[in-house]
Amino acid sequence: MREPQPHEVRTSLGRNLTHGMLDALGRAIVTGIYEERRFPTEADLAAQHGVSRSVTREAVKMLTAKGLLSARPRQGTIVQPATNWNLFDPDVLGWLLDRKFSLPLLRHFNELRIGIEPMASRLAADHAGPDHKAAIRGGFDRMVAAEAGDDDPLDADIAFHVAILRAAGNPFFAQFEDLVSTALRSSIRFTNRFQGRSADLAEHRAVLIAIEAADGAAANAAMHKIINDVLALIAQGGAPGLPGMPPRRRG
Template sequence: MTLYSETPAPTGRDPRPASLVEQAVQRLAANIVAGLYAGTTLPTQDELAREFDVSRTVMREALSMLVSRGMLDVRTKTGTRARPMREWQVINRDVVEWRFLRTPDDAFMRDVIEFRTEIEVRAARLAAERGTPEELVAIRAAFDAFRQYKFGDPEFFEMDEQLHAAILKASHNRFFDQMAPIVRAALGLVAKAERAAPALGDEVIELHRRVVVAIEARDPVAAEATMRALLAHTATDVEYLITQK
């Protein structure tokens, strides 16, 4: 499996330096995703603390965080083992980003597209119905920034994420708004597909424009239909990526 590092998704995280616990969590997660502990138990807590040059307390907390995310299984007699990816918590910003550190399996990629279709089509409709004037201005501003970049530029995909996040926010559904990390990770995956086959992305800007215009026109039916068309295009891109693996 190829490491998914060509087009990292923008994280939108707090720019403050990560704590020692956060750093340990990130390193452990990267090791798990890379398969370093596959088929075997993790080193002991003391061994990991020495390897990562942190205190035992820091390492214990880092391991606990990964256990809570469903990534590790701790048993008294058999030690700590990495759990299969299919058992990890999906609705978690960190887990989603870690899951996309390498190209996911075919079923997972299709699951993400189906999830996005269910969430974002409805969110576009609600944004047309509920979005405040200020939120519609933010959606338009995000689109205007998005179309200023050439297809394939890193900023193009970053602005794409911001546009989708603005639509989710304008839906005024707290659950939809919380789905932004999954959308961001999925867009990173699609960016990889579109860079591999730029011809598939010729309609991307026009489809986004139609979504924005429909939301601005307060036309929920058109907003829903155009977002569905956009995500159907996305599904085509992902299927292309799957065939190229």
């Protein structure tokens, strides 16, 4: 793979140099640029990308915390194997999903969702107050608007699912918000393109109605069905861009 040229990286860094450098290096690691070459020193990175040593040092520290790098005595900074990467980190997951569409990765993510979102829906039905229920309703209303072309389908769908995580009243579930938001973008794109339509409003409405009715069992079952449908599509082996893939219909 071609390594980004200094002017290309410098342009992409934007206003926040540290996070720009973090993103540039993170993507380079995940895409395999450093698989067969030594990871540069901080001095080399600073010279290569036209930034200060402090910027590269901070970016390297952040990548180390995410499990992508490690520093060893007399060996310098080393790229870690993918098994050491923190997949719960939204940046790492985003870089992985952007690197190459992967059905196994998408399946793994939705298997994780099965263990989180149905229970979050049950808890939301049991504990959500008026404000949280209004947020869930607002997410669904946005999905309806998106179906008519008046909102962004991805943002609306994600807003619905995130509102449920927040409404569960469990701080551990709330911590999954960034992870779910990041991975849902790829998952929803896949299901939308494979099915030739946007999210199933009837299935999402069933979750909403159950939560508003304080029916935890029904909310759990309805959310479970949404995610199981995604897993069924993945099991069929369909992937965006394959010949015969139906185009997505807009509202």
